[in-house]
Amino acid sequence: MTKKAYIKTYGCQMNVYDSQRMSDVLASMGYSPSPGPEEADLVILNTCHIREKAAEKVYSEIGSLRRLKKTRAGAGLDTIVAIAGCVAQAEGEEMLRRAPAVDLVIGPQIYHRLPELVTRFVRDREPIVATEFPLEDKFDRLAQPAPHVTRARGVTAFLTVQEGCDKFCTFCVVPYTRGAEVSRPVAQIEAEARSLAEAGVREITLLGQNVNAYHGRGPDGEIWSLARLLARLAGLGGIERLRFTTSHPRDMSEDLIAAFRHNAKLMPYLHLPVQSGSDRILKAMNRRHRVRDYLRLIERIRSSRSDIAVSGDFIVGFPGETEEDFAATLELVRKVEYASAFSFKYSPRPGTPAAEMAFQIDDAIAAERLQVLQDLLHRQRHAFNAACLGRRMDILVEKPGRHDGQLIGRSPYLQAIHIDGRGHRIGDMVTVTIDGVGANSLSGHIRMAA
Numbered sequence: 202m203t204k205k206a207y208i209k210t211y212g213c214q215m216n217v218y219d220s221q222r223m224s225d226v227l228a229s230m231g232y233s234p235s236p237g238p239e240e241a242d243l244v245i246l247n248t249c250h251i252r253e254k255a256a257e258k259v260y261s262e263i264g265s266l267r268r269l270k271k272t273r274a275g276a277g278l279d280t281i282v283a284i285a286g287c288v289a290q291a292e293g294e295e296m297l298r299r300a301p302a303v304d305l306v307i308g309p310q311i312y313h314r315l316p317e318l319v320t321r322f323v324r325d326r327e328p329i330v331a332t333e334f335p336l337e338d339k340f341d342r343l344a345q346p347a348p349h350v351t352r353a354r355g356v357t358a359f360l361t362v363q364e365g366c367d368k369f370c371t372f373c374v375v376p377y378t379r380g381a382e383v384s385r386p387v388a389q390i391e392a393e394a395r396s397l398a399e400a401g402v403r404e405i406t407l408l409g410q411n412v413n414a415y416h417g418r419g420p421d422g423e424i425w426s427l428a429r430l431l432a433r434l435a436g437l438g439g440i441e442r443l444r445f446t447t448s449h450p451r452d453m454s455e456d457l458i459a460a461f462r463h464n465a466k467l468m469p470y471l472h473l474p475v476q477s478g479s480d481r482i483l484k485a486m487n488r489r490h491r492v493r494d495y496l497r498l499i500e501r502i503r504s505s506r507s508d509i510a511v512s513g514d515f516i517v518g519f520p521g522e523t524e525e526d527f528a529a530t531l532e533l534v535r536k537v538e539y540a541s542a543f544s545f546k547y548s549p550r551p552g553t554p555a556a557e558m559a560f561q562i563d564d565a566i567a568a569e570r571l572q573v574l575q576d577l578l579h580r581q582r583h584a585f586n587a588a589c590l591g592r593r594m595d596i597l598v599e600k601p602g603r604h605d606g607q608l609i610g611r612s613p614y615l616q617a618i619h620i621d622g623r624g625h626r627i628g629d630m631v632t633v634t635i636d637g638v639g640a641n642s643l644s645g646h647i648r649m650a651a
């Protein structure tokens with residue numbers, strides 16, 4: 202009987218990508234995917250450490266797994282519990298002390314060693330903590346998925362091109378959990394993108410904690426920028442759309458801004474977190490840009506591609522944030538007019554400089570500010586969507602909808618669009634006219650030939 206593995210993913214898109222790659226590695230060991238933890242011989246929680254709640258959720262999930270492990274043991278079934286991702290990296294040995302049900306603690310840099318670690322655990326039955334940053338290239342050693350596996354994952358795919366961060370924003374754990382900034386070589390990325398295209402993928406989103414800091418070695422021996430990489434991938438047959446995320450304002454180079462105008466496959470959507478609209482707070486956050494720089498940057502990006510949908514991340518309640526600082530954030534939001542955004546209450550992360558700062562903000566005040574900010578961002582998103590009414594746009598059909606004959610696709614601006622898709626298939630590019638705007642999605646009808 203084949204063994205089964207269940208992977209649960211928390212947090213960002215990079216974790217989604219990592220989970221798929223772990224699943225590919227496990228397939229090469231004979232594990233097939235399990236729909237839930239109950240039937241799984243190996244359970245992996247791929248964790249996120251970015252905010253406190255994310256880490257606490259993991260510990261409560263481990264509690265449930267401990268009970269499941271016991272039940273399965275009663276039926277003579279063995280269950281290996283592995284914790285991967287950023288909580289694993291940050292907690293290390295501590296995780297085994299706090300949660301003895303855990304058998305393996307694996308940091309994000311060594312997923313290629315999963316076969317060896319699982320085999321060792323099965324042999325020795327000794328818990329393993331593996332959180333080092335190895336010298337060998339993880340991506341060189343990770344198994345590639347079979348074409349039918351990629352096909353089953355759909356017509357859009359993530360592809361990590363850069364990992365880690367050297368920016369050290371004072372609130373953020375990423376430089377500690379993901380390590381220093383590393384870019385994959387162009388040829389390796391191109392080979393992966395080609396095999397995605399051959400398996401039917403039409404849209405690729407390039408991922409990195411700081412994706413626009415990409416500086417990978419090209420086939421000519423030179424260091425290539427993200428814009429140059431995007432130009433190369435745009436030439437791949439079958440790939441209709443390219444996106445990238447997440448970018449840092451400091452690394453938004455001229456050639457990348459120009460790519461929004463010149464690279465026809467690059468979609469007009471940019472996630473460009475600013476975090477705060479107050480220079481004082483930006484300085485305390487060590488963001489290394491001012492409000493003025495960010496606004497000027499947005500202007501330059503919009504003059505390269507006027508219809509671009511801008512998205513962002515915000516943190517409210519950073520230590521020392523006054524009402525004036527918060528008002529400045531609202532003012533920046535009003536000036537930029539975001540198409541979408543993510544906003545969070547500041548969460549002190551152990552080991553980061555901000556966690557030690559004076560004037561930590563009361564939770565109730567932070568919650569109130571978050572509500573005000575989210576109301577404004579929600580209104581802006583609605584206004585962006587409403588402005589699409591009557592417009593024609595190309596959508597990539599991604600999946601079936603809930604109703605008979607309905608299909609769901611994405612607009613160039615990453616909006617979900619519902620259509621009556623009879624006669625069309627997943628993976629088709631279809632031109633639609635937008636005829637409805639809902640809270641989270643739009644609807645459209647297929648354009649009749651003129």
Ligand code: SAM
Nearest residue numbers: 372373410447449474514515516545546547548
């Ligand atoms: N590298 C990206 C950047 O510089 O904008 C962001 C990466 S981080 C994984 C995603 C978002 O989580 C950040 O943009 C920030 O808004 C939020 N975040 C990070 N640390 C946080 C903290 N300690 N408390 C609240 N939100 C946090």
Ligand code: SF4
Nearest residue numbers: 366368369370373375
């Ligand atoms: Fe974290 Fe800042 Fe690096 Fe983004 S740029 S991953 S927020 S340290």
